[in-house]
Amino acid sequence: MAVWGERLAGVRGVLLDISGVLYDSGEGGGVPIAGSVDAVARLKRSQLKVRFCTNESQKSRGELVALLRRLGFDISQEEVTAPAPATCQILKERGLRPHLLIHDGVRSEFDQIDKSSPNCVVMADAGESFSYQNMNKAFQILMELENPVLISLGKGRYYKETSGLMLDVGAYVKALEYACGIEAEVVGKPSPEFFKSALQALGVEAHQAQ
Amino acid sequence: MAVWGERLAGVRGVLLDISGVLYDSGEGGGVPIAGSVDAVARLKRSQLKVRFCTNESQKSRGELVALLRRLGFDISQEEVTAPAPATCQILKERGLRPHLLIHDGVRSEFDQIDKSSPNCVVMADAGESFSYQNMNKAFQILMELENPVLISLGKGRYYKETSGLMLDVGAYVKALEYACGIEAEVVGKPSPEFFKSALQALGVEAHQAQ
Numbered sequence: 264m265a266v267w268g269e270r271l272a273g274v275r276g277v278l279l280d281i282s283g284v285l286y287d288s289g290e291g292g293g294v295p296i297a298g299s300v301d302a303v304a305r306l307k308r309s310q311l312k313v314r315f316c317t318n319e320s321q322k323s324r325g326e327l328v329a330l331l332r333r334l335g336f337d338i339s340q341e342e343v344t345a346p347a348p349a350t351c352q353i354l355k356e357r358g359l360r361p362h363l364l365i366h367d368g369v370r371s372e373f374d375q376i377d378k379s380s381p382n383c384v385v386m387a388d389a390g391e392s393f394s395y396q397n398m399n400k401a402f403q404i405l406m407e408l409e410n411p412v413l414i415s416l417g418k419g420r421y422y423k424e425t426s427g428l429m430l431d432v433g434a435y436v437k438a439l440e441y442a443c444g445i446e447a448e449v450v451g452k453p454s455p456e457f458f459k460s461a462l463q464a465l466g467v468e469a470h471q472a473q
Numbered sequence: 474m475a476v477w478g479e480r481l482a483g484v485r486g487v488l489l490d491i492s493g494v495l496y497d498s499g500e501g502g503g504v505p506i507a508g509s510v511d512a513v514a515r516l517k518r519s520q521l522k523v524r525f526c527t528n529e530s531q532k533s534r535g536e537l538v539a540l541l542r543r544l545g546f547d548i549s550q551e552e553v554t555a556p557a558p559a560t561c562q563i564l565k566e567r568g569l570r571p572h573l574l575i576h577d578g579v580r581s582e583f584d585q586i587d588k589s590s591p592n593c594v595v596m597a598d599a600g601e602s603f604s605y606q607n608m609n610k611a612f613q614i615l616m617e618l619e620n621p622v623l624i625s626l627g628k629g630r631y632y633k634e635t636s637g638l639m640l641d642v643g644a645y646v647k648a649l650e651y652a653c654g655i656e657a658e659v660v661g662k663p664s665p666e667f668f669k670s671a672l673q674a675l676g677v678e679a680h681q682a683q
Contacts, residue, residue, distance in 0.1 A: 395603040399640050402631070406638055420652045421612070428616055430609050434648035442630045442644040 276312035276467035278458070279303070281327070281343075282319055282422060285336060289425025292330050300335040307337055316344045316461040318417035318451040320387030320432065321366040323347070344461035346416035346451035347372035350385060353450065359412060361385040364401045364435075366392055383412035386439070386447075388419070388432040398438065405443045413439060417451035486522035486677035488668070489513070491537070491553075492529055492632060495546060499635025502540050510545040517547055526554045526671040528627035528661040530597030530642065531576040533557070554671035556626035556661035557582035560595060563660065569622060571595040574611045574645075576602055593622035596649070596657075598629070598642040608645065615653045623649060627661035 282288060285299045306313050315338060319327055324347075328340045347369050354361060354376055362381035363373060366389050373385075384401045405411040419431035436447045451457050462472055492498060495509045516523050525548060529537055534557075538550045557579050564571060564586055572591035573583060576599050583595075594611045615621040629641035646657045661667050672682055 389605075391605045393605040393608070395599075395601045395640070398603070398644075402640050402644075403637055406631075420654070421616075427613055430605070430612050430648070430652055434608075434612075434652040437647040437651040438640070438644035441647040442640055444630070 271311070271473065273471065274311065274473045275471040276314065276462070276465045277306055277473050278314055278316045278461055278465070279306075280452075281315055281317040281331070285315075285331065286334055287423055287425055292333065294425060295334045295336070303336055303338070312465050312467060313342070314344060314461055314465045315342055316452070316458070318346055318419060320346055320369055320416040320451070321390055322368045323371050325371075326368055344457070344464060346457065347387070349457060349460060350414060350416060350450045351376055353414070354383075354385070359383045359414075361414070362401060362404045364389055364392070364397055365416075366390050382408060383414060384439070385414045385416070386432060386435065387416035388422075389435070390429075393430075393435050398435065402439060402442050405439065405445065411443055411445050413443070413445055413447040415447040415449050415451075418447070418449045481521070481683065483681065484521065484683045485681040486524065486672070486675045487516055487683050488524055488526045488671055488675070489516075490662075491525055491527040491541070495525075495541065496544055497633055497635055502543065504635060505544045505546070513546055513548070522675050522677060523552070524554060524671055524675045525552055526662070526668070528556055528629060530556055530579055530626040530661070531600060532578045533581050535581075536578055554667070554674060556667065557597070559667060559670060560624060560626060560660045561586055563624065564593075564595070569593045569624075571624070572611060572614045574599055574602070574607055575626075576600050592618060593624060594649075595624045595626070596642060596645065597626035598632075599645070600639075603640075603645055608648065612649060612652050615649065615655065621653055621655050623653070623655055623657040625657045625659050625661075628657070628659045 286293045286295045324340050324343050324345050328338055331338050360377050360379060360382050362384045364384060364386040369387055381404055384405055405413060415432060415436045418433035418436055420433050421428045421431050440447055462469055496503045496505045534550050534553050534555050538548055538553060541548050570587050570589060570592050572594045574594060574596040579597055591614055594615055615623060625642060625646045628643035628646055630643050631638045631641050650657055672679055
């Protein structure tokens with residue numbers, strides 16, 4: 264504990280990743296990573312503020328939190344910073360109406376967003392929904408726009424499931440960037456704005472967080 | 474014809490692209506591009522040597538030539554340089570056993586190739602076969618190799634069908650390159666080796682071709 268004490272000197276808050284840190288997703292939801300349920304419980308009993316910061320984009324925050332609670336974690340929806348709500352904020356601010364290339368599990372996060380006559384594409388980790396047909400539809404929409412805007416929830420290369428490595432959204436972002444000759448805007452880690460919004464919700468400065 | 478004469482001074486051979494030049498693919502096979510059937514016939518009646526150089530990788534040369542003949546073109550299989558046979562040559566020379574991420578239409582070109590215990594991935598324009606599952610399988614195979622080798626038949630961004638623009642293999646190459654942190658070897662245009670092999674078959678030097 265002395266080592267912990269030294270490492271945490273001056274630290275007031277902790278941001279925790281979820282997928283690959285708290286649990287590995289997979290069949291039946293996934294499995295907690297050894298020691299992580301206890302680690303979260305200990306952090307919450309400490310003086311430190313705790314927030315969860317994830318690029319998870321296959322599930323809504325509600326679904327994700329329900330799964331984590333089933334796995335034994337002490338976590339609530341209000342403690343989670345995730346790219347879908349951050350994207351909705353950007354869409355509203357800039358008057359963007361998205362065509363969504365996303366997993367059905369996260370679709371409810373976009374319920375309040377105007378999706379008529381799309382003037383941008385929003386893509387997330389769509390898993391099996393990354394079919395040729397769905398990718399081509401997003402491609403065609405971008406090619407028809409005068410100023411094509413592509414927003415991606417994260418840009419991960421791959422993630423680990425209990426069954427093995429899985430292609431993440433970043434790979435499919437590169438596909439559309441190359442085909443359309445454009446660059447995507449990434450919402451989520453490693454974007455500094457995304458971390459800042461998590462720290463703001465935590466009420467601490469960057470140098471006070473771990 | 475005087476203008477043609479001037480432009481062709483010193484030219485002994487002509488390489489013709491196929492898709493998007495002779496015809497646009499689409500439902501029912503496709504449609505010839507206006508004037509192209511006649512242009513091929515005129516070239517063949519001239520003193521010039523003619524060869525067809527394509528990145529078509531959804532069909533075998535046999536299928537492609539049968540389609541073009543149905544559309545009215547004077548063309549035979551021996552006149553076509555295509556990436557699949559060129560790839561088979563490379564696989565044999567380097568002792569590579571491919572996992573194939575390709576369209577069923579071109580699979581017969583690889584009949585004579587050893588595909589047991591793959592030590593590389595060969596990808597071509599797979600169309601609808603670019604499912605998440607098929608992409609992920611190719612990704613997992615590459616990640617398990619000590620020296621991952623990815624060979625791509627062409628790297629086109631997109632092509633035109635009668636129904637609209639379609640994502641080409643290059644987009645999916647970028648996806649696997651990014652996910653695996655590797656660079657693909659491209660067989661087909663714009664690779665200089667590919668053009669050289671077409672010119673060699675034609676029996677002319679680069680400066681004598683158009």
